[in-house]
Amino acid sequence: MEKTHKILNDPVYGFVSIPYGILFDLVEHPYFQRLRSIKQVSLTHYVYPGALHTRFHHALGALHLMTLAIDSLKRKGVKINKREAEAAKIAILLHDIGHGPFSHTLENTLIKAHHEDLSLLFMERLNDEFDGKLDLAIKIFRGKYKKHFLHQLVTGQLDMDRMDYLNRDSFFTGVAEGVIGYDRIIKMLNVADGRLVVEEKGVYSVERFLTSRRIMYWQVYLHKTVVSAEQMLKLVLRRARELYDAGTPVWSPPTLEYFLSNKITGEDFHNRRNELLDCFAELDDTDISSAVKAWCKHPDALLSYLSYGLVHRRLFRLEFSDKPFPEGYIRRVREALANNRDLPRGAEKFLIIGEESNSAYTIHKDEIMVLKKDGSVTPMSQASTFGIAPRTFTKHFLCYPKEISAELDRGADAGA
Template identity: 50%
Template sequence: MSTKNKLKIFNDPIYGFITIPNSLIFDLIQHKYFQRLRRISQMGLSYLVYPGAHHTRFHHALGSMHLMQKAVNVLRFKGVALSEDEEIGLLIAILLHDIGHGPFSHAMEHSIVNDISHEEISLRFMEELNTEFNGSLTLAISIFKGEYARKFMCQLISSQLDMDRADYLKRDSFYTGVAEGNINSERLITMLNVVDDALVIEEKGIYSVEKFLVARRFMYWQVYLHKTGLVAEQLLTRVLKRAKELVDKGVNLHCSTALSYFLESETSHQSFTKETLSVFAKLDDYDIVSAMKDWQYHHDFVLSNLCQMIINRDLLKIKLKNKPIDNLALETHCNALVNKHQITKHEADYFVFKGKITNQAYQIKKQKINILLKSGKIKDITKVSDQLNLKALSKPVTKYYICYPKKKL
């Protein structure tokens, strides 16, 4: 029998002490699948813009669980019946909601793993753990999938005001130093209630919701969609795509066994087997960084230059515009690169490309943030807020970008 102390306390820089509520959650945190999150960056390559942004998915998962504990206590205090099993289900679901993230959080989803999202991989991990823990995660899985009968519990995991967002906005703001993103998540949680099996925010919490939505908009423009972070993530995706392309042609690339597995195989929703999951569990940021440190000296022009750009933070130039990028501008940069280095257009496309980004702080057509008025009526936040720009925040804003090499490439 294990003699480990299963009532450990984590000292979190955001919330202070976070307690582990029971031995099952302790054992899940101790599991190698969850410990892997210590080696998965929460914000990808954003540390190239904000040097402090080195926190991990491990930090975020524990913080989200802590906020869920607070939410459960608040709702119980307000007379919402929650059984002990339901509480544990909620805590496990939020603890494991990001367990399926790959290296640097999103890079793999757009390069060497196709047609399967990190949410789907998280579910695969949870199902595997459920077998290992004799069905203890069955309720948590039902909540995570949004299938549980009590709708508000599913909203606590995934909605426009869930415990995931309540943690990552505050946490990412802290580690980046972007003060505009600092929300009062505890205040928001204190204002939670349940009406007709749906989450609502009490009227006195309106200003906290307004601050939350404005902060979300700021964080997307200043951090998550920052142009330098954007081009860095695009380069990382292209590194993995080029590596896979070379391996498919029979080129031998030195890298970890886990990374090699995904470069050599076609991984999609259909082919993501139990064996694939086992290999995926061994893959983290260190595999990618280690590979790039080797590949920067590879004889392939594309792979070596892409890796050098990330390793040395000598990135492509990126320009943001309010209108779609003209194809002529793209062709001009592409032709210049082809002529200068005698490479193919296909190879030049790795360095010259365009795209678009969209920021929508509040998706009014999705699950709404409803306010419980003192009169008992329930209205959408945009209908009761006296902030004129809240309706504007519900409209998507799209910007277009073009990336191309600096002169010295």
């Protein structure tokens, strides 16, 4: 008997399958295989050592959940033909193919382009290569297809992307609070008036999903040590680019050198699509890691200090605050950096001021709709008794080398 599917053993879901044909061919493509070398959660392994899974794992997991969702909807009488089902699976498989090294961390640092825009360009390039077989997938990905619920399965507040990354990231970090009842939520999905809805009896599972997402952001993705490491990596790349601009030699793998020495934007990718996509597709975490390791011994004191700290986990201190930090305190941090003898000259550049925000639920992006038993449809924010409300939580942060921590703490004690 001819085999119709490739069977894989996924650590989260067990045995999953990829149908032979266009889907399997896309998985085998070098553009997709590159995702094996891009970590799903960037530098989170500095806090949770098991978080070394990749975008490759995540994309296959999202494909698996999309298959489950489509099968469940079809059993409920939702009209999804074979061509639409395949296109939705292609869209979710390739939704993250535009991610650069270390995923979100270096977005708009190494290149000024959003990963979703690059994903679309990759899909269009693959569509040329596969003779138009991705036409419908691209329409679904862009939200231009008449059956909007298919787009919502790819990108929405109950999409298969979020469903997989919460489940997968909680598994590999060991943070049990992130575990969600993905299987029950998928079985509770339905379609009303062309839109994705969740049946009323699935509301509690969705509430748990939203709560888990909020916890995962503050406990994992925005953990202060993770944020510190990611900010240091950004500083490393910015310093390397400053040296390039000043004409100072900085060894880098060829592809990384190209993006450091040229300020490439999203517009450039559109104008020179094939050339830049091919170049970008050669770039992954290993290029950055090998460069940072080499830069530990670079003669530039700022670059070597930052690189050594990142490689050997000598990370910056990070302070979170619900309110912006007082100007007087920021000035004191800068002075401490400038005057500290253990830091290289120019260390005042190491002060990073920023903020991190998270919204567990929003009404601005296809609010989750609840299908009630009487057939009416109500927004989740009105149907839930759990207090689900659209709200953005913002934390301000200061990030700086730990060498000045004792001095700042003494100043705080004196002030008290």
